[in-house]
Amino acid sequence: MADGPSPAQLSRVLRYHLNELGALNAHHDFEHLTRHVARARLYSNILPATGPVSAGGDGGRDFESFRTNLPLPLTANSPFVAQASGTREVVFACSLEKRIEPKIKKDVKSIVAGGVVDEIVYFCEADFPIGRRRRLQKWARDEHNIELRIFDGQAIAEWLADRDLFWIAQQYLSLPAEIGPAGPASGDGYDDRLARWRDREPLVISQADFTDIKRGVRRATFDIEARHDLRFWISKMEVFAAHEATPRGLARNAAYEIAVASLRGFGDLNPQAHRLRDYYSDVGEWTGQADLQNAATLLVYAHGGLLHSTYHGSLEELVEWRNTLLDVIDREIETAPGPVRRTGLLRVRGHISGLPSAPDTPSDPNASRLDWGRMLDEAESTPLFPIEDFSDFLTKVIAIAGEDAELLALAERADELIAERAGGAVAGEKAFRRALALLDNDHPLTAIRELHKAKAKWFSGDRIEGAVRVMLLLADCYRDLGLTYAAKNYALAAAFIAEYHPEDALDPLLPTARLSVADFEDNSGCAVGFIQAMVAMLHAHVQHEADPLDLQKHSDLNVNIGQLTTWRGALLRLAPEALPTFDRLYADWPPVLWDPIRSASESADGFWMQDSPDELWDRLQEAFLDRPFSDFGPKRTVRWRAMDIDWTCVFENRYAVVPEAEQVIASLQLFAVILLRVDLVTLPGEVHIDVRVDPTRAEPAFEEVEPSTPTTIRTFSLTLPSGGPPDPWPMIQGVLAPILGALSLLPPKEAAEALSDQMEALAGELFTARPYPELYRDLISEEAFGEAIRQALPTIEPERDFELRKIEALSGPTGPGPGYDADEAALSIEQRYDRSFAYLRHTLPVILADPDVRARLAAMRDEGLKDWEILSILANIALNARFSFDVAGRPSREVMEKAKAELNRPEEPDEALSAEAFSDEAIRVNRLMFIGAHVGSWGLQGGRMRDPDALEALLIRRYGLRRDDVDHEPLF
Numbered sequence: 023m024a025d026g027p028s029p030a031q032l033s034r035v036l037r038y039h040l041n042e043l044g045a046l047n048a049h050h051d052f053e054h055l056t057r058h059v060a061r062a063r064l065y066s067n068i069l070p071a072t073g074p075v076s077a078g079g080d081g082g083r084d085f086e087s088f089r090t091n092l093p094l095p096l097t098a099n100s101p102f103v104a105q106a107s108g109t110r111e112v113v114f115a116c117s118l119e120k121r122i123e124p125k126i127k128k129d130v131k132s133i134v135a136g137g138v139v140d141e142i143v144y145f146c147e148a149d150f151p152i153g154r155r156r157r158l159q160k161w162a163r164d165e166h167n168i169e170l171r172i173f174d175g176q177a178i179a180e181w182l183a184d185r186d187l188f189w190i191a192q193q194y195l196s197l198p199a200e201i202g203p204a205g206p207a208s209g210d211g212y213d214d215r216l217a218r219w220r221d222r223e224p225l226v227i228s229q230a231d232f233t234d235i236k237r238g239v240r241r242a243t244f245d246i247e248a249r250h251d252l253r254f255w256i257s258k259m260e261v262f263a264a265h266e267a268t269p270r271g272l273a274r275n276a277a278y279e280i281a282v283a284s285l286r287g288f289g290d291l292n293p294q295a296h297r298l299r300d301y302y303s304d305v306g307e308w309t310g311q312a313d314l315q316n317a318a319t320l321l322v323y324a325h326g327g328l329l330h331s332t333y334h335g336s337l338e339e340l341v342e343w344r345n346t347l348l349d350v351i352d353r354e355i356e357t358a359p360g361p362v363r364r365t366g367l368l369r370v371r372g373h374i375s376g377l378p379s380a381p382d383t384p385s386d387p388n389a390s391r392l393d394w395g396r397m398l399d400e401a402e403s404t405p406l407f408p409i410e411d412f413s414d415f416l417t418k419v420i421a422i423a424g425e426d427a428e429l430l431a432l433a434e435r436a437d438e439l440i441a442e443r444a445g446g447a448v449a450g451e452k453a454f455r456r457a458l459a460l461l462d463n464d465h466p467l468t469a470i471r472e473l474h475k476a477k478a479k480w481f482s483g484d485r486i487e488g489a490v491r492v493m494l495l496l497a498d499c500y501r502d503l504g505l506t507y508a509a510k511n512y513a514l515a516a517a518f519i520a521e522y523h524p525e526d527a528l529d530p531l532l533p534t535a536r537l538s539v540a541d542f543e544d545n546s547g548c549a550v551g552f553i554q555a556m557v558a559m560l561h562a563h564v565q566h567e568a569d570p571l572d573l574q575k576h577s578d579l580n581v582n583i584g585q586l587t588t589w590r591g592a593l594l595r596l597a598p599e600a601l602p603t604f605d606r607l608y609a610d611w612p613p614v615l616w617d618p619i620r621s622a623s624e625s626a627d628g629f630w631m632q633d634s635p636d637e638l639w640d641r642l643q644e645a646f647l648d649r650p651f652s653d654f655g656p657k658r659t660v661r662w663r664a665m666d667i668d669w670t671c672v673f674e675n676r677y678a679v680v681p682e683a684e685q686v687i688a689s690l691q692l693f694a695v696i697l698l699r700v701d702l703v704t705l706p707g708e709v710h711i712d713v714r715v716d717p718t719r720a721e722p723a724f725e726e727v728e729p730s731t732p733t734t735i736r737t738f739s740l741t742l743p744s745g746g747p748p749d750p751w752p753m754i755q756g757v758l759a760p761i762l763g764a765l766s767l768l769p770p771k772e773a774a775e776a777l778s779d780q781m782e783a784l785a786g787e788l789f790t791a792r793p794y795p796e797l798y799r800d801l802i803s804e805e806a807f808g809e810a811i812r813q814a815l816p817t818i819e820p821e822r823d824f825e826l827r828k829i830e831a832l833s834g835p836t837g838p839g840p841g842y843d844a845d846e847a848a849l850s851i852e853q854r855y856d857r858s859f860a861y862l863r864h865t866l867p868v869i870l871a872d873p874d875v876r877a878r879l880a881a882m883r884d885e886g887l888k889d890w891e892i893l894s895i896l897a898n899i900a901l902n903a904r905f906s907f908d909v910a911g912r913p914s915r916e917v918m919e920k921a922k923a924e925l926n927r928p929e930e931p932d933e934a935l936s937a938e939a940f941s942d943e944a945i946r947v948n949r950l951m952f953i954g955a956h957v958g959s960w961g962l963q964g965g966r967m968r969d970p971d972a973l974e975a976l977l978i979r980r981y982g983l984r985r986d987d988v989d990h991e992p993l994f
Contacts, residue, residue: 113142226267244286290332322374494538547647547650550808584622590604677804678744695832709735711740740757762777836979848986863928865934950970
């Protein structure tokens with residue numbers, strides 16, 4: 023089973039940790055590490071030097087070979103002899119210095135002065151370009167007649183990433199426990215490892231034995247097929263944890279592995295509670311990057327166990343460990359020698375800083391994000407920081423969190439660093455993998471955003487095939503959201519690029535992309551469009567697929583042939599008179615395709631024949647996202663639902679109009695996804711757009727058709743030039759502005775600010791190689807469009823309704839609206855009670871004594887209105903009875919101030935109103951006024967064309983109406 027990072031990723035992580043040795047001035051660890059590497063990869067006959075490294079007491083020699091007179095064999099039966107240097111004198115030197123070239127020259131001179139040497143092998147942490155390396159090797163030959171080999175940090179990191187040498191990295195670098203080389207998909211030696219350890223015990227001081235057993239533990243923990251071996255592997259690991267001769271660091275690492283295996287493998291951390299307490303008892307003494315990372319990871323696991331009842335330790339204990347560990351990390355950050363160390367420490371800090379800081383305080387995810395933001399600040403000046411590894415970690419977190427603005431911003435910053443250091447293609451790969459993880463965890467909207475990032479990175483690099491595949495995946499994502507024209511837009515673009523781009527690797531994608539176009543036409547209920555896209559697909563299929571028209575081999579083709587059978591069968595049942603016209607669309611298809619369609623569609627066994635007309639319509643309702651046969655007749659009507667709004671576009675079913683109209687629909691659907699990233703406080707309702715094409719126009723024209731009565735239906739008229747505008751972006755902005763103005767309750771300035779960032783995103787997401795009308799007409803010619811056939815086909819079942827499917831992911835926000843504050847609401851309600859009781863103190867006894875008025879008030883309470891709402895309505899009635907608003911149009915500020923002052927004074931005894939003033943009509947009118955005023959109290963705009971029922975529903979859903987209240991004297 024493949025797991026862990028790729029070799030390239032692992033070598034980059036190791037390269038960073040090698041760099042950290044330099045920051046920590048860890049000369050001895052570097053010497054030991056390179057000696058083990060040299061013994062494994064260069065010469066087996068190596069002895070360490072005994073002089074102090076940094077003092078130069080070894081004459082520049084950090085370790086050297088000893089002579090062996092064993093003959094070199096013809097075959098490598100002896101690994102030692104095969105890798106020995108024989109009688110050659112080889113001296114090894116190593117250095118962590120950054121200005122490495124003068125250091126190498128100095129050490130070479132010292133080594134040569136110390137005696138005869140045949141070869142010098144030099145290990146340096148600093149990367150050393152090959153050109154400079156060759157010049158230095160030539161200098162050694164010319165000046166000292168000696169062979170010089172140089173291995174820099176990059177070469178050492180790549181060696182350490184090998185499975186057989188990785189234990190060296192674990193021994194001398196500060197590596198988190200989860201870092202390790204990936205195993206191959208099969209044949210990874212697990213069975214051999216298991217057999218090898220059946221009859222032996224580990225050497226408790228051996229890092230190599232620990233690493234080998236750790237791989238067995240990890241495999242059995244995370245691979246269900248090997249889970250039955252986990253207790254065996256834990257028993258082997260317990261030898262390290264329990265033996266008194268085990269070095270403390272190794273014993274702590276063993277405790278970590280056992281605890282993780284118990285939790286992740288058996289779902290129970292409780293048996294390891296004693297090990298956790300021992301582990302954290304001296305946590306302050308282990309300040310290496312790996313030790314701190316492991317301590318943080320184990321703490322997060324323990325908190326998760328507490329949450330999911332797989333660990334019964336106390337929260338107080340976990341809080342104490344968290345705070346102690348943070349103190350250790352903060353102390354290390356303060357004394358860190360540079361950004362390399364601080365970067366790693368801040369990453370670890372972010373893992374635990376969001377955990378509860380006290381037993382009675384909640385988690386604070388923002389604390390973690392702040393730490394990781396500081397980490398990225400430091401990473402900008404730490405070129406070797408393994409930013410890809412952090413990006414992969416963020417992918418796992420974002421996959422669970424979904425649409426989290428702060429985490430996504432961190433991912434964006436990480437991508438920028440990756441693009442700068444490894445190229446845009448690598449950054450695109452990270453965004454793509456985040457998208458896949460988000461899709462796996464059912465976060466399609468956030469996944470779409472990441473796919474667009476990947477598309478942009480790959481379009482600008484050398485990953486055009488990847489970009490086209492991303493476009494097809496984007497198309498599927500939009501289709502799954504019910505946005506079939508946005509999906510069709512991307513499928514058309516993918517088909518266009520696959521056909522015309524010179525890259526041969528794109529050829530197989532052409533039939534796939536065209537098949538997607540056909541699928542989206544089908545999903546939209548467009549039977550004619552489906553057939554025409556199928557024809558285009560069949561041309562590509564015959565050209566680029568092996569064994570074309572073999573329905574058994576090409577299952578996708580077979581499925582779509584079956585779908586055409588369903589279309590024809592349903593039409594035969596619902597409108598048989600239309601069938602001859604419909605059949606003209608594929609009259610020239612080969613018999614191998616046409617004969618099965620005809621025979622199956624006319625079979626009595628088809629569900630379309632066995633269902634009643636009502637049952638058949640219900641089945642079609644479930645199968646399609648829009649009305650079936652919707653591209654029949656002289657007019658097209660396209661409907662979809664997004665943001666709790668039903669959208670409708672109506673246009674002529676002509677070749678000169680359809681591509682331009684569908685461009686508008688696709689753009690609006692794309693923008694609907696973007697709008698869900700901001701909260702515009704939109705009202706549920708309907709938007710109708712009548713789309714026309716006028717060949718005499720040079721620019722689009724868009725206007726709202728004003729309704730005569732308040733309604734949730736907003737009607738607009740859009741006239742486009744032929745071919746659509748060359749740049750659709752200004753048109754879309756012109757269309758969107760009045761629509762959003764009609765639907766959003768935010769003041770225009772606030773709405774514009776909320777949308778400003780998203781407008782740039784929309785411009786990028788609208789980019790699909792070429793304008794939609796051009797893509798459409800490239801695939802479907804005017805002749806293939808079959809305008810006469812389309813217009814001759816009748817509307818099918820016009821009297822039946824088609825209910826749009828609700829896609830939950832496209833529903834508008836449901837949480838508290840912008841500006842809402844529960845404390846502010848409570849204060850306002852308390853003031854309303856005080857003001858209204860005072861303003862009605864003599865009127866209330868009168869109207870409550872009247873049975874009719876009292877019944878009206880009781881009905882309002884039964885409906886859910888709080889007493890403060892009822893009092894506010896009654897106070898408005900009294901205000902209108904006492905105060906003159908005899909002004910034309912909207913009252914002036916002065917009039918409104920006088921009205922406010924009127925409401926704030928107590929009622930006098932002789933001002934009590936009679937019950938007749940509180941009629942049904944007065945209550946109805948003033949209830950509407952109360953809704954409008956309450957909308958305004960939250961900084962929103964109701965407007966004269968707003969539907970009051972929709973406004974009230976929004977206040978209930980998002981602004982605490984019918985929920986918020988304070989303690990008060992009962993009204994009655």
